[in-house]
Structure formats: structure tokens, C-alpha cells
Amino acid sequence: ETGVTQTPRHLVMGMTNKKSLKCEQHLGHNAMYWYKQSAKKPLELMFVYNFKEQTENNSVPSRFSPECPNSSHLFLHLHTLQPEDSALYLCASNQGRLNEQFFGPGTRLTVL
Amino acid sequence: EDQVTQSPEALRLQEGESSSLNCSYTVSGLRGLFWYRQDPGKGPEFLFTLYSAGEEKEKERLKATLTKKESFLHITAPKPEDSATYLCAVSQLTGGGNKLTFGTGTQLKVEL
Numbered sequence: 062e063t064g065v066t067q068t069p070r071h072l073v074m075g076m077t078n079k080k081s082l083k084c085e086q087h088l089g090h091n092a093m094y095w096y097k098q099s100a101k102k103p104l105e106l107m108f109v110y111n112f113k114e115q116t117e118n119n120s121v122p123s124r125f126s127p128e129c130p131n132s133s134h135l136f137l138h139l140h141t142l143q144p145e146d147s148a149l150y151l152c153a154s155n156q157g158r159l160n161e162q163f164f165g166p167g168t169r170l171t172v173l
Numbered sequence: 174e175d176q177v178t179q180s181p182e183a184l185r186l187q188e189g190e191s192s193s194l195n196c197s198y199t200v201s202g203l204r205g206l207f208w209y210r211q212d213p214g215k216g217p218e219f220l221f222t223l224y225s226a227g228e229e230k231e232k233e234r235l236k237a238t239l240t241k242k243e244s245f246l247h248i249t250a251p252k253p254e255d256s257a258t259y260l261c262a263v264s265q266l267t268g269g270g271n272k273l274t275f276g277t278g279t280q281l282k283v284e285l
Contacts, residue, residue: 065216092271103177103275104217104260117272151216159205159224159264159271164216 063087065165067152073171076142082168084135084152090163091156093135095127098149098167110135142172175200179261179276186283189250194279196261197243204271205264206244208237210257211278217260220246251283 065086074080086093095107109117110129124146126138135152149169153162176199186192198206205224209217221230223239230237234255236247246259258280262273 067216101277103277104262104273106272106274109272153216155271159266161205161207161219161222162271162273163219164209166216167214169214 065152065154065163067150067165067168069168070166071169071171073173074139074142075173076144078142079138079140081139082137082150082152082170084137084165086133086135086152086154086163086165088154088163089156090154091132092154093129093132094153094155094162095135095137096151096153096164098151099147104151107137139170142170144172146170147172175263175265175274177261177263177274177276179259179279181279182277183280184282186248186251186281188252188283188285191247191249191251193248194246194259194281195243196246196276198261198263199242200263200265200274202265203263204266206239207262207264207273208244208246209260209262211260212257220259248281251281253283253285256281256283 068083092111096104098104107121108127128136149167151167152165155162178197180195208220211217221237226241258278260278262275264271
């Protein structure tokens with residue numbers, strides 16, 4: 062595997078389900094990010110992790126719970142979501158505070 | 174608060190018809206301006222980083238330029254495979270990473 066991978070690529074869940082999104086980066090980076098991309102809206106930063114420590118939470122509702130067990134893996138745990146949470150969830154990573162971020166392919170989430 | 178505005182929202186070109194995409198920004202201290210390309214159903218693909226006014230970067234048919242208030246992505250003699258959404262983002266430092274503020278993108282369609 063190379064670059065940034067995300068699983069699953071597609072997910073359909075009910076409002077009472079609990080599911081998790083997984084991201085893995087194979088680039089040796091130290092920072093990882095979760096973004097939400099909704100139709101006709103700019104990408105929205107959700108969380109930032111640097112060396113496994115959360116350094117940014119962009120006022121995200123508590124029904125989204127991130128976890129970063131090490132610098133290569135990032136999870137987004139989902140519970141009791143709303144239909145408006147349906148979106149493309151993107152993971153990214155980078156090395157160094159000024160450098161470009163590299164994105165994974167995303168997970169297309171649909172909440173019924 | 175950082176703001177990024179991209180224009181036009183959509184652009185339709187004939188193959189070989191050169192044009193430019195615009196990204197205007199307001200930031201409190203630019204730490205980098207990034208251009209990405211995004212194909213439908215995929216994550217953004219990094220193209221360029223620009224750090225200071227007057228800087229230019231080129232890659233194949235694409236050339237990015239930066240002034241103190243805006244950036245342009247010039248596309249010379251485009252081909253159908255250049256069709257994608259082009260995203261612009263500005264960077265501000267946060268914690269141990271960098272926080273990207275994205276525009277809504279320009280959807281480019283290149284026709285034969």
C-alpha cells in the first residue's frame with residue numbers, strides 16, 4: 062500500500078448505528094487530519110493530530126469521536142449520526158507545519 | 174477569519190483553449206497557498222504550493238502564480254483529461270500541524 066488509504070470506501074448506516082472509519086498513511090508523516098466534504102461546500106477541517114496528540118477540534122459534534130493510536134493510523138468513530146452528516150469524509154497527512162497535505166480517497170457516508 | 178473565494182464556479186473549455194482560474198484570499202499572515210485537483214469520488218490530489226508573492230510553479234499544462242491577494246491557475250492548451258475540480262486552500266499554523274481553509278473549487282470541463 063502506498064500513500065494514504067481509507068476504509069471503507071462506502072458506508073450506509075442508520076441513525077442508531079455505531080461504525081468506524083479507518084485511515085492509514087504509509088508516508089512517514091507526523092500529522093493527520095479528518096475533513097468533511099459536503100456538496101457545494103468547501104472542505105471543512107474536523108480534527109488535527111500531531112504525533113498522536115489531538116491539536117485541533119473544529120467544534121465538531123460529540124457524535125464524531127476521533128482516535129489516533131499512532132502516527133500512521135487514524136480512526137473516526139461514529140454514533141447516532143444525523144442525515145445531514147452524510148458526506149465524503151477525507152483523511153490527510155503531512156510532515157512539517159508548512160508542507161502540503163496528502164489526501165486519501167475518502168469514505169462516502171450515507172446516513173439514513 | 175481566513176477566507177478563500179474561487180471563480181468561476183464552473184468553466185467549460187474546448188480542447189486547446191487556454192484559460193485561468195482565480196483564487197482570491199484574505200488571511201492574517203499567509204503561510205502557504207495550495208492548489209489541488211479533485212476527480213469525482215476521489216480525494217484531492219496535490220498540485221502546487223506557493224509561499225510568497227511573485228512565486229510561480231509549473232507542471233505540464235498548469236502554471237500557478239501568486240500575488241498578495243490572489244492566485245491564478247493558468248491552463249495552457251487543455252486536454253479532456255484536465256477535466257476535474259480545482260481547489261485552492263490557504264494555510265495557517267495550528268498546534269503541531271497546519272490548518273487549511275479551502276475554497277469551493279472551480280469545476281473544469283474540457284471538451285473535444
